[in-house]
Amino acid sequence: xxxxxxxxxxxxxxxxxxxxxxxxxxxxxxxxxxxxxxxxxxxxxxxxxxxxxxxxxxxxxxxxxxxxxxxxxxxxxxxxxxxxxxxxxxxxxxxxxxxxxxxxxxxxxxxxxxxxxxxxxxxxxxxxxxxxxxxxxxxxxxxxxxxxxxxxxxxxxxxxxxxxxxxxxxxxxxxxxxxxxxxxxxxxxxxxxxxxxxxxxxxxxxxxxxxxxxxxxxxxxxxxxxxxxxxxxxxxxxxxxxxxxxxxxxxxxxxxxxxxxxxxxxxxxxxxxxxxxxxxxxxxxxxxxxxxxxxxxxxxxxxxxxxxxxxxxxxxxxxxxxxxxxxxxxxxxxxxxxxxxxxxxxxxxxxxxxxxxxxxxxxxxxxxxxxxxxxxxxxxxxxxxxxxxxxxxxxxxxxxxxxxxxxxxxxxxxxxxxxxxxxxxxxxxxxxxxxxxxxxxxxxxxxxxxxxxxxxxxxxxxxxxxxxxxxxxxxxxxxxxxxxxxxxxxxxxxxxxxxxxxxxxxxxxxxxxxxxxxxxxxxxxxxxxxxxxxxxxxxxxxxxxxxxxxxxxxxxxxxxxxxxxxxxxxxxxxxxxxxxxxxxxxxxxxxxxxxxxxxxxxxxxxxxxxxxxxxxxxxxxxxxxxxxxxxxxxxxxxxxxxxxxxxxxxxxxxxxxxxxxxxxxxxxxxxxxxxxxxxxxxxxxxxxxxxxxxxxxxxxxxxxxxxxxxxxxxxxxxxxxxxxxxxxxxxxxxxxxxxxxxxxxxxxxxxxxxxxxxxxxxxxxxxxxxxxxxx
Amino acid sequence: xxxxxxxxxxxxxxxxxxxxxxxxxxxxxxxxxxxxxxxxxxxxxxxxxxxxxxxxxxxxxxxxxxxxxxxxxxxxxxxxxxxxxxxxxxxxxxxxxxxxxxxxxxxxxxxxxxxxxxxxxxxxxxxxxxxxxxxxxxxxxxxxxxxxxxxxxxxxxxxxxxxx
Ligand code: FES
Ligand code: FES
Numbered sequence: 001x002x003x004x005x006x007x008x009x010x011x012x013x014x015x016x017x018x019x020x021x022x023x024x025x026x027x028x029x030x031x032x033x034x035x036x037x038x039x040x041x042x043x044x045x046x047x048x049x050x051x052x053x054x055x056x057x058x059x060x061x062x063x064x065x066x067x068x069x070x071x072x073x074x075x076x077x078x079x080x081x082x083x084x085x086x087x088x089x090x091x092x093x094x095x096x097x098x099x100x101x102x103x104x105x106x107x108x109x110x111x112x113x114x115x116x117x118x119x120x121x122x123x124x125x126x127x128x129x130x131x132x133x134x135x136x137x138x139x140x141x142x143x144x145x146x147x148x149x150x151x152x153x154x155x156x157x158x159x160x161x162x163x164x165x166x167x168x169x170x171x172x173x174x175x176x177x178x179x180x181x182x183x184x185x186x187x188x189x190x191x192x193x194x195x196x197x198x199x200x201x202x203x204x205x206x207x208x209x210x211x212x213x214x215x216x217x218x219x220x221x222x223x224x225x226x227x228x229x230x231x232x233x234x235x236x237x238x239x240x241x242x243x244x245x246x247x248x249x250x251x252x253x254x255x256x257x258x259x260x261x262x263x264x265x266x267x268x269x270x271x272x273x274x275x276x277x278x279x280x281x282x283x284x285x286x287x288x289x290x291x292x293x294x295x296x297x298x299x300x301x302x303x304x305x306x307x308x309x310x311x312x313x314x315x316x317x318x319x320x321x322x323x324x325x326x327x328x329x330x331x332x333x334x335x336x337x338x339x340x341x342x343x344x345x346x347x348x349x350x351x352x353x354x355x356x357x358x359x360x361x362x363x364x365x366x367x368x369x370x371x372x373x374x375x376x377x378x379x380x381x382x383x384x385x386x387x388x389x390x391x392x393x394x395x396x397x398x399x400x401x402x403x404x405x406x407x408x409x410x411x412x413x414x415x416x417x418x419x420x421x422x423x424x425x426x427x428x429x430x431x432x433x434x435x436x437x438x439x440x441x442x443x444x445x446x447x448x449x450x451x452x453x454x455x456x457x458x459x460x461x462x463x464x465x466x467x468x469x470x471x472x473x474x475x476x477x478x479x480x481x482x483x484x485x486x487x488x489x490x491x492x493x494x495x496x497x498x499x500x501x502x503x504x505x506x507x508x509x510x511x512x513x514x515x516x517x518x519x520x521x522x523x524x525x526x527x528x529x530x531x532x533x534x535x536x537x538x539x540x541x542x543x544x545x546x547x548x549x550x551x552x553x554x555x556x557x558x559x560x561x562x563x564x565x566x567x568x569x570x571x572x573x574x575x576x577x578x579x580x581x582x583x584x585x586x587x588x589x590x591x592x593x594x595x596x597x598x599x600x601x602x603x604x605x606x607x608x609x610x611x612x613x614x615x616x617x618x619x620x621x622x623x624x625x626x627x628x629x630x631x632x633x634x635x636x637x638x639x640x641x642x643x644x645x646x647x648x649x650x651x652x653x654x655x656x657x658x659x660x661x662x663x664x665x666x667x668x669x670x671x672x673x674x675x676x677x678x679x680x681x682x683x684x685x686x687x688x689x690x691x692x693x694x695x696x697x698x699x700x701x702x703x704x705x706x707x708x709x710x711x712x713x714x715x716x717x718x719x720x721x722x723x724x725x726x727x728x729x730x731x732x733x734x735x736x737x738x739x740x741x742x743x744x745x746x747x748x749x750x751x752x753x754x755x756x757x758x759x760x761x762x763x764x765x766x767x768x769x770x771x772x773x774x775x
Numbered sequence: 776x777x778x779x780x781x782x783x784x785x786x787x788x789x790x791x792x793x794x795x796x797x798x799x800x801x802x803x804x805x806x807x808x809x810x811x812x813x814x815x816x817x818x819x820x821x822x823x824x825x826x827x828x829x830x831x832x833x834x835x836x837x838x839x840x841x842x843x844x845x846x847x848x849x850x851x852x853x854x855x856x857x858x859x860x861x862x863x864x865x866x867x868x869x870x871x872x873x874x875x876x877x878x879x880x881x882x883x884x885x886x887x888x889x890x891x892x893x894x895x896x897x898x899x900x901x902x903x904x905x906x907x908x909x910x911x912x913x914x915x916x917x918x919x920x921x922x923x924x925x926x927x928x929x930x931x932x933x934x935x936x937x938x939x
Contacts, residue, residue, distance in 0.1 A: 001869050008876040011884030014819020014859035018885065021818035124813075126804065202823045202831055202885040202919050253821070253885030254919050286824040493883050664879050664921060671922030695828040695917065702914045703923040732922075 006498040016251040019206035019223045020283045027279035028057050031128035033118035033135045035110035038361035038688030040139035049134040055127040060119045062105035069271045070237040072102040083332050085420030095170035100160050102327045104264040111326035112363045114291025146688040148323040148358040159359045168357035172339050174414030175350030180315040184306035188387035193757040194375040196298035196682040199368045203253020204284035207266050209273035217244030220270050225255040228489050231523045233262035238271045249521035255493040257368040258293045261329045290693030295682050296368030298323045301379040311393040313402050315350030325362035336418040337372030344380055345430035345461040346402040361688040370733045381460040381738035396438055403431035421621035427716040428652050434628040437650040441630035453634040458743025460629050460735035465622035466727025467539025473528040474544035478611040482591030483515040490541035491521025500658050501545055508549035510573030540617050543721045547615035623718040625726035627651035629735045633743040640762030644707050652714040654725040662728050663711050669732020671706040677740035678759050786849045793861035803849050808832045810848035819859035819888045830916035833889035834858045840896040859888035871933050880929035882920035890916045904934050
């Protein structure tokens with residue numbers, strides 16, 4: 001059989017290896033008893049019946065393990081590393097951040113429905129589930145916080161030992177915003193809300209911890225985007241030397257951010273394995289994913305825009321509140337990403353953004369694909385449309401007037417990025433990219449109805465800082481049979497790394513692709529790594545692989561140029577061999593070349609240790625991708641149903657490593673954006689009880705709701721990495737809710753409808769139509 | 776599944792799975808998906824929700840696409856089951872898998888076995904394809920990665936007869 005991607009053969013024949021597919025003799029299964037109340041004080045836990053159940057190997061409560069498994073502090077994933085430089089740059093008056101410790105199993109207090117309270121290990125998952133039903137937990141209710149504004153009230157119950165429920169309050173600005181607003185000819189202000197959503201990869205989280213047969217170490221298979229960070233977190237939590245710990249991300253069934261932080265369960269399972277001396281497995285079920293994996297978005301913006309007489313943007317002022325639930329493991333990342341991307345593609349000379357993150361009794365919040373950028377684009381691109389309508393500007397024309405052009409690049413926004421470096425757009429032509437999208441979409445200001453349904457166009461543009469550091473690593477080892485093993489910290493959850501990364505190495509080394517093996521996501525194969533998140537892997541791991549490959553080439557060139565007495569520049573690396581240009585007699589196959597470096601050859605310089613190289617790509621700062629989306633919708637005014645008639649994306653991620661992979665990332669990203677725009681709303685009642693933690697009531701789009709996106713590429717090279725590329729993993733998702741809601745407003749232009757919150761459900765639209773005025 | 780020590784009722788079941796006769800004594804509550812994955816080691820069938828919505832667990836029961844997460848194995852005594860592991864055993868099956876790969880019908884691959892089994896069933900059953908029926912079948916599968924374009928393309932190329 002012939003397959004396009006290297007991963008396809010095993011994934012299509014049922015031989016993929018996701019965590020739950022790995023079975024180890026003697027393994028036991030963990031299930032958790034989770035809180036059913038959002039906020040309360042644990043009075044009593046009775047586990048005696050569960051302990052007595054045959055087949056149960058262990059039952060643990062929070063107080064019993066607190067001395068053995070340390071609570072989770074703020075995650076080092078992004079947050080910890082960039083927080084300090086960012087706060088240093090913003091200065092002491094800019095604001096503050098507070099971090100809560102996240103217990104592994106609740107001690108005394110529960111803070112959200114779904115928080116783990118008791119863990120049970122049993123011979124099989126059915127028995128573990130039986131035992132869960134035998135546990136009796138009594139909890140005295142405390143007042144639940146289900147709304148961030150209520151949580152801000154002076155008399156609100158405090159979730160932590162803090163003076164209030166605020167865990168982040170930060171302001172960033174450039175120019176003189178207040179002065180501009182006091183004299184601007186046009187000002188428009190709205191409250192705009194991006195609802196809470198769930199990442200919902202089709203495979204949930206899962207961990208299998210297997211004690212080593214010899215050596216006292218442990219191997220942990222986890223469905224994660226960040227094996228190296230998980231390794232470090234486990235090592236710290238259970239005080240195990242890193243050396244005795246290997247973390248592997250096997251095949252992973254999607255992540256999108258849900259698997260980009262270490263979780264309590266991930267630290268607990270290895271401890272149980274070491275305690276019981278047995279392999280231990282925990283597989284998250286769908287309910288658990290909704291209530292205990294992170295949710296995301298959940299921002300309410302009070303945003304205002306000031307325009308000049310001709311529609312030129314004079315300034316933007318925004319204060320947004322994030323409802324982060326009980327914990328915010330990545331603290332500053334999501335809100336600050338929103339701030340850093342708010343100005344987007346446009347010249348905004350005066351900008352002031354205040355962000356306030358508030359703790360409530362919802363599950364923890366952390367970045368999901370787009371990570372604060374969809375929220376930013378939603379606020380900015382919606383306020384632009386609303387202002388245009390209010391003051392009589394054409395949205396397309398107004399955007400073209402304000403979009404940054406190629407001759408303004410490098411363009412300085414005036415505020416720092418979240419790595420503390422100034423935001424300087426390094427490449428692109430945002431105006432031209434937008435114009436191209438407008439042309440392809442054949443946008444008109446007064447589209448004709450489609451079978452009686454009003455039709456509208458919506459536009460949204462975005463920039464995206466991609467390829468963030470601090471670093472990514474690659475190690476290449478050349479084997480004596482003429483093959484290369486490439487190891488990197490970036491692992492794949494469907495992004496085709498095996499295919500794309502192998503090609504980068506193969507091209508540089510002149511090897512055929514089948515001679516390059518990729519080992520991603522295994523701390524045993526590369527001891528350093530950061531992980532796959534934040535649209536970074538192609539940029540940073542791709543660059544590291546390129547550098548390591550070039551290092552190998554250089555070592556070989558030095559050796560052969562000496563041996564053959566030719567200039568290194570005359571060597572060509574192609575077709576699985578190294579040859580001298582124009583001298584067919586002088587060539588050597590890769591396996592012979594590698595032999596030259598082998599200690600087995602007994603050469604005089606016996607220090608030789610084979611042929612290998614490692615490289616760590618450390619980007620100076622992010623590189624900016626950008627793009628424009630134009631969507632055409634029809635709205636059924638009787639049912640409120642929205643149909644997407646056409647979707648156009650013009651995207652600039654620099655030179656394409658693999659066009660079909662890039663297109664696949666965009667198409668899949670747009671589908672998730674459509675979910676957030678029209679369907680997805682992780683809802684809670686006033687008691688902070690989840691209302692729809694399942695695939696029946698929480699709707700993710702199916703095939704007929706997602707159109708085939710028309711994708712065009714606009715290529716400008718990044719000067720910030722050797723490949724000239726910019727990341728693409730999140731881009732497709734970012735502007736979708738803004739574009740779709742802009743289109744709905746446009747379709748209903750004669751009916752006075754203004755949608756200010758995602759998702760634009762049929763019910764919301766019919767309600768707005770009935771009111772016939774802005775909501 | 777292993778029994779717990781107070782050993783709940785065990786039932787004998789016989790099935791033909793991917794062409795091989797199998798016989799096991801199982802707990803009455805064992806779901807088909809767990810029977811396939813745990814008893815038989817056929818882990819290509821995936822669990823994405825365990826309540827019949829996502830379609831990841833789809834297998835063929837007596838030739839008909841069915842959700843193995845909401846079927847009890849014991850009820851299927853005597854049934855013929857086909858899972859993703861068997862698709863490459865036939866030439867036509869191989870063509871379908873190649874088409875799926877060529878059309879980029881998968882990214883992470885987790886939903887894929889279920890979609891492929893539905894497609895195998897449609898391909899065998901449908902003489903004159905009907906747009907609505909095909910769309911309904913594919914709508915029964917959630918995919919969070921691909922945005923469905925590649926899946927639809929693979930379905931159309933396989934069934935080969937429908938304009939989109
Ligand atoms: S696992 Fe059976 S339908 Fe989702
Ligand atoms: S390919 Fe990942 S869910 Fe479909």
